[in-house]
Amino acid sequence: MKSVSIKIKRCANNTRRNCVKSCMDVEFGNKNENARYIAYPCHGGPNQKFKYNSKTKQWIAKHSRKCMENINGRIYQKTCDTSKKTQKWMRRKGKWMSIHNKRCVFSEEYGNCDIPQLVTYPCKKKLSWNDMTSLVR
Numbered sequence: 177m178k179s180v181s182i183k184i185k186r187c188a189n190n191t192r193r194n195c196v197k198s199c200m201d202v203e204f205g206n207k208n209e210n211a212r213y214i215a216y217p218c219h220g221g222p223n224q225k226f227k228y229n230s231k232t233k234q235w236i237a238k239h240s241r242k243c244m245e246n247i248n249g250r251i252y253q254k255t256c257d258t259s260k261k262t263q264k265w266m267r268r269k270g271k272w273m274s275i276h277n278k279r280c281v282f283s284e285e286y287g288n289c290d291i292p293q294l295v296t297y298p299c300k301k302k303l304s305w306n307d308m309t310s311l312v313r
Contacts, residue, residue: 178227179225179226179227179238180225180226180227180228181199181200181218181220181224181225181226182199182200182224182226183197183198183199183218184197184198184199184200184215184283196217197217197218198215198216198217198218198283199215199216199217199218199219199224200213200214200215200224200226200294201213201214201215201216201223201224202214202223202224202237202239202240202253203216203291204223205221205222205223205239206223206240206253207239207240207242208240208253209242209252209253209254209255210252210253210254211240211242211252211253212250212251212252212253212293212294213244213251213252213253213293213294214283214291214292214293214294215283215291215292215294216291221239222238222239223237223238223239223240225237225238225239226238226244228265232256232258232264233264233265233266233275234256234258234263234264234265235265236256237253240253241256242254242255242256243255243256243257243263244263244265245260245262245263246262246263246274246276246277246279246296247262249277249279249295249296249297250293250294250295250296251281251293251294251295251296261275261276262274262276264276265281268280268299269299271299273299274296277296278299279296279297279298279299280296280297280298280299281294281295281296282294282295282296282297283295
């Protein structure tokens with residue numbers, strides 16, 4: 177499996193204007209359990225490189241060899257465990273969806289927050305607040 181950067185297009189007010197290109201990133205290059213997955217400007221570092229294992233349906237961070245996990249709608253880094261549905265992901269209509277709760281990955285920004293965390297929301301939900309955009313590859 178080849179490591180890839182996962183691009184995230186963040187657009188103001190859920191429009192296609194004023195977009196910023198970011199990448200999926202494990203915050204601060206942290207290798208520990210529970211590190212947050214965020215949208216961050218692309219720099220090509222190892223904490224922005226991931227492998228998707230199509231057999232186990234897991235995203236694995238290159239720098240830590242830990243998996244992307246959906247915990248209560250927020251995305252964190254955890255030790256890989258193929259038995260956990262919270263670590264299983266699939267493509268659905270161009271978006272990455274958690275098999276655990278059938279929700280898609282988005283970036284979420286709170287007011288003045290400069291570092292949006294990756295979260296899950298209903299895939300078909302119309303998002304009305306600023307800078308909620310889907311994870312694309």
